[in-house]
Amino acid sequence: MEFYVKFWGTRGSIPTPGYRTKKFGGNTSCVEIRIGQELIICDAGSGLREMGLDLVTRKQQPPQGHFFFSHAHWDHIQGFPFFLPAYQSSYTFFVYGTSAEGVRVYDLLSGQMQSSYHPVDFSELSANIQARELSEGKTQIDGIEVDSYAMNHPGGATTYSFAIDGRKTIYASDCEVDAVLANREESLADPQAPRRLPTTMVDFFRDADLAIIDGQYTDQEYLDRIGWGHSRATTLVDLAVAAGVKQLAVTHHDPMQADDDVSRKIAACRSRAERLGSDLIVFGAREGMELKID
């Protein structure tokens, strides 16, 4: 069964179009995962608009789509009112959430389409859009095992794993991994120090072929943004190495980071992986890039 991952939005916080962000892109979070016939969409940031335009032109249409939201902050839902397939009756979408939060995400998604915010009401959408709840944080979609893990972010955020036939991809947006380090103070005082991660988190990421993780900040930037809910990109290297991840895609780039800044952030991650003696592949997630998970 073929397994593809495509980045449609990799920017954090707010769309940042322009010449400074041309390479990595300015659209906010949206990742498409295609496994066999199934379409999974992680977050509905402004990148979702482009994805929707592309989706309606495809020869092979998915039977339905499955939305998974890290959380409902604006940069993760703002693309939905501009998602063209939502206006077409031939599409069915399921919006997943964890327990009571499942309803909450759905409500917030529809709430942003009230007349005070958007000219078209959610009830006017032609697609069949249904809320679904994860059972104890898990579900299965046509053989795809979906699991979730609660992350540290103001208001909370959820990380998801999608696994089939021994292949696994993880989507972890909006998480402050640094906040849960066992040696947090030491790692802030000495960025070179190894970062001690919670065992449960490492186990969740274990042996992923691809981990897409929020690494918004450089080590220096993070010092002024502690508690804002985003990680140092370099901390993700320690997580990925500890968990035996094959490829790490650093995403949710800070809106203040130009392309060269993101490239430097990734270079620092690669240096750290090398220093840890790991052959981990690290790259900056960028719009339009698609990977095949073999």
Place this chain on the structure above:
Amino acid sequence: MDSEEYKTDTTDPLAESIRPHTDPDTFRPSVLKQTQGPGAPKGFVLGAEELIMGRSSDADIRIDASEISRKHLVFRKIGQEYACTDLNSRNGVYLNGVKIHSAILKDGDLLQVGGAVFLYREGG
């Protein structure tokens, strides 16, 4: 601001960087500069809507090396940009060291196909 105003200010780097490059006298096509592998150094101008790179004699960009598939990847023009897509090649396509299925190329990207390495220079 119209194009005439852009033309009058050539000292502002921002204005220069976003100046529309529609003037045929200044337009530069996108190019792939082969820096390593069979036949390097060599340049390929990307002008067509679609171009196939591979080992096949009828490939638009032919690289004669055994590790390159007959039809290895395709370049498709999207607006002023080029997207490249792996055509299920045996040895894959690497963009800046990462194995990809497809990507929209950006200025300065390094594309590796077998032992051949290309530097992408965006036109405009």
